[in-house]
Amino acid sequence: MMSKGKVAIVTGGSRGLGRSTVLALARDGMDVIFTYHANGAEADKVVAAVEGLGARAAALRLDTGAAATFGGFVDQVRTVLAGWGVERFDFLVNNAGTSHHNAIATTTEAELDALYNVHFKGVFFLTQALLPLMNDGGRIVNVSTGLTRVCVPGSAAYAAMKGAVEVLTRYLAKELGERRIAANTVAPGAVMTDFSGGIVRDNPEVNKRVSDMTALGRPGVPEDIGPMIASLLTEANRWVNGQRIEVSGGMVL
Numbered sequence: 001m002m003s004k005g006k007v008a009i010v011t012g013g014s015r016g017l018g019r020s021t022v023l024a025l026a027r028d029g030m031d032v033i034f035t036y037h038a039n040g041a042e043a044d045k046v047v048a049a050v051e052g053l054g055a056r057a058a059a060l061r062l063d064t065g066a067a068a069t070f071g072g073f074v075d076q077v078r079t080v081l082a083g084w085g086v087e088r089f090d091f092l093v094n095n096a097g098t099s100h101h102n103a104i105a106t107t108t109e110a111e112l113d114a115l116y117n118v119h120f121k122g123v124f125f126l127t128q129a130l131l132p133l134m135n136d137g138g139r140i141v142n143v144s145t146g147l148t149r150v151c152v153p154g155s156a157a158y159a160a161m162k163g164a165v166e167v168l169t170r171y172l173a174k175e176l177g178e179r180r181i182a183a184n185t186v187a188p189g190a191v192m193t194d195f196s197g198g199i200v201r202d203n204p205e206v207n208k209r210v211s212d213m214t215a216l217g218r219p220g221v222p223e224d225i226g227p228m229i230a231s232l233l234t235e236a237n238r239w240v241n242g243q244r245i246e247v248s249g250g251m252v253l
Contacts, residue, residue, distance in 0.1 A: 007081065007089040008233065009130065010034040011064055012096030014043040016193035017143065020226025021093055022046055026055040028230055033080055033089070035062040035073075035096060056084060064096040065117035070129040077133060088135045091233045094123045094165075095143045100158040107157050119161035124168060131176075139233050140176075140183040142169045144244065148187060150252045162187075166244050173242035182241040186229050189248025191220040215250025224249070 008025050012018040013034025022032050023046070032050060036043040036059055043059035050057035058080045062073050081087060098118050102111060123142060144166050147159040165185065172183035190210040192201035199206050200219050210219040228247050231237060 005086070006030045006091070006233075007084070007086060008032050008091035008093065009077065009089055010093040010095055011062065011126070012037070014039055014046055014059065017188065017191065017222050017225045017229075018093075018095045019046055020222035021095060021229045022057070022226075023049055023053070024227040024230035025091075025233070026050040026053040026057070028234065029055060030091070030233075031056040031084060033058045033060060033077060035060050035064070037061070037063060037096070062096075064122040064126060065098075065114065067117070067121055067125045070126050073126075074129050074133065077130070081133070088133050089130075090135050090138045091140070092127065092130055092134065092138070093141045093143070093229060093233075094127065095229075096122075097143070101154045102157065103154055104156045112157050115157055115161050119158070120164045120168070123165055127172070134181065137180040140169070140172055140181065141229050141232050142166075142183070142185050143229070144185045144187040146187050146189040146246055146248045146251055148244075149246065169244070170242045177241075182238070184232055184240055184242065185244040186225070186232070187244055187246045187248070188225050189214065189220055189246065189251040191222060191225060193222055210251070213252050214248065215253055218249065220247070220249060 008030050010018055010022050010032060013022040014036035022034050025032050047057040047059050060076050081089060100111060100115055142165050144162040145159060147155045148163045148166060169183050169185045176183060190200045200210055207219055211217055225247055232240065
């Protein structure tokens with residue numbers, strides 16, 4: 001498969017939903033720069049898988065909770081793009097994240113700060129840092145959660161940060177409209193990944209509870225989400241902008 005000349009950046013692309021998104025983009029013929037936090041071996045496997053699909057990939061290490069490092073990351077992106085013979089990229093998927101389960105009464109300031117740094121501050125300032133490199137007419141997808149609509153005790157701090165990202169996304173759509181850059185939020189339901197220690201995938205009770213509350217009768221898998229995110233970056237969805245799209249198989253309807 002030959003590259004179509006489009007380049008996407010995906011944060012947290014070495015596993016789970018991010019990996020699925022990276023591979024779906026590669027199948028669409030896009031080149032992908034993705035970030036990983038610690039597992040370089042898994043990142044290398046994703047690069048190999050992308051190349052096996054006929055696209056180009058580069059894995060860059062990034063802590064999306066460390067905004068002070070974003071300038072250096074942008075420099076790395078410039079270097080990768082130059083090696084590919086282009087100056088700018090087209091699509092940004094802010095996917096990287098961490099899980100958190102604690103009641104409001106017992107959540108600590110340190111826990112809340114860590115969530116804020118990754119899930120809101122990181123998304124805000126990484127997007128800001130990359131916008132000068134994004135082509136006009138590009139697109140942004142921010143990954144949220146079904147927990148901004150459905151309240152599950154113990155998820156307040158995490159969901160609140162994702163709620164902030166959903167508001168930010170609408171403002172991005174408004175402020176970047178003059179550049180023809182669309183911005184949308186994808187809100188997955190419960191998905192069987194490593195997230196939260198793999199609880200949806202590996203805990204039979206949780207798996208059954210999710211299945212029972214989902215119209216389609218099962219939890220999600222990464223391949224339910226990644227291709228949908230990739231589809232938002234195609235011309236078929238060029239007029240979708242400023243929206244929150246839940247991808248949950250019909251949870252808690």
